[in-house]
Amino acid sequence: MSPRKAAALRDDQSLRDHLIATCEHLMAERGAAGFTVRDIARNAQVADGVLYNHFTDKEELLAVALHAHVRNTERALGERPGTPGQDTLEANLRAYLDYALRLHMAIMPAFAGLVSQPKVLARFAELSNPMADGQGLQANLAAYLRAEQRLGRLRSTANPDAAATILIGACHELILPRLYVQGAQPSPNDIPPGYIDGIVTTLINGIV
């Protein structure tokens, strides 16, 4: 089959997008540093050098793919939960923890291996923070809690920032150990429900 034909058959997707999607998939599977240029080519079923017809170098493709992966994951999850004054605080926090778990479980594996590579890390500057605080997830939660506090649904002396740190931190704590097992494709279902309940309950008792 001719390469042009092959590209055309790829659902009218331009080769550039096809490369990005392939790279996204590999990143989610093995981490941003877990595959080679040839791995990308083989998985995309194209020649070794294609990458350089559409990107300046591997890092640029990685950056674009990482961006796309984060954006796609967020889009797939829908909008963030937690509308002030709506539902119970517990329901909102539970939904938020679930959202954070799903987002980070999908995103964190992709970031794996970046920390030890200063050059790559520098290039991912605006993406490296999201791995830590999830695209402002913590700030978002803190803002929600402040709004609830203004509505009188939180103890006035409670610290929204600390509470947000606690929830996101617990989220990371539940995910991190699961990243170190062989397959490393964690799912929210793997987490014992008792942990979720205990965390939400403790947090609720701590702030209302």
Place this chain on the structure above:
Amino acid sequence: MSPRKAAALRDDQSLRDHLIATCEHLMAERGAAGFTVRDIARNAQVADGVLYNHFTDKEELLAVALHAHVRNTERALGERPGTPGQDTLEANLRAYLDYALRLHMAIMPAFAGLVSQPKVLARFAELSNPMADGQGLQANLAAYLRAEQRLGRLRSTANPDAAATILIGACHELILPRLYVQGAQPSPNDIPPGYIDGIVTTLINGIV
């Protein structure tokens, strides 16, 4: 200067121990995957091949050095705080958070880069969990909290495991973002005191 003389001048330290110490230092600075065999040799001021006179390969040296680093850090920190029934719960939790922060701030940078390397990770199996839960730090804290609960100093419905997860999780949450900045040598002093207070207070309110 003769190599033997040089080794002798190194404070009677055997070359093997000298290599371990050098490797430890590099790991704490750049992460376990952030330096080469030649980097070790240059920093240790020895020839490129020395490593293989004392270890089977690079990975063995890394494993030994990582073990030593964790052990040395724990020894430097003294015993873990939190004796049930002693001091106030708040003082104990504050001390525990401080201990966890110091330990993980010293240890986590060294683990950087391991996640993306399955082969290395497999060889570090028993060491990869410590990075996530800090040598059983979480289990240790949970046991302490259970003891306090038996003494009636905790609400009987409180969940010690969840509380431990929260504290350790918050600890990670405070550290992780700091691992992504250039120099990456975080210190407990860098953390705004308000965060510590807010976390401890929220947790205390949640469980007593």
Place this chain on the structure above:
DNA sequence: AGCATTCATGAACGTGCGTTCATAACGGAG
């Protein structure tokens, strides 16, 4: 002093990776 053993040395080797480039296949314009 003579010999055997140990071990540091650093040049050299093989491998894997990111990247380049001459080639050719393709589609469109005239």
Place this chain on the structure above:
DNA sequence: CTCCGTTATGAACGCACGTTCATGAATGCT
């Protein structure tokens, strides 16, 4: 049909890294 710009191709290049090995210096034993 022919020419031309575009772009996929994959062999080849250069480099960095882990590892090996022939060499020689130091040490301990007899």
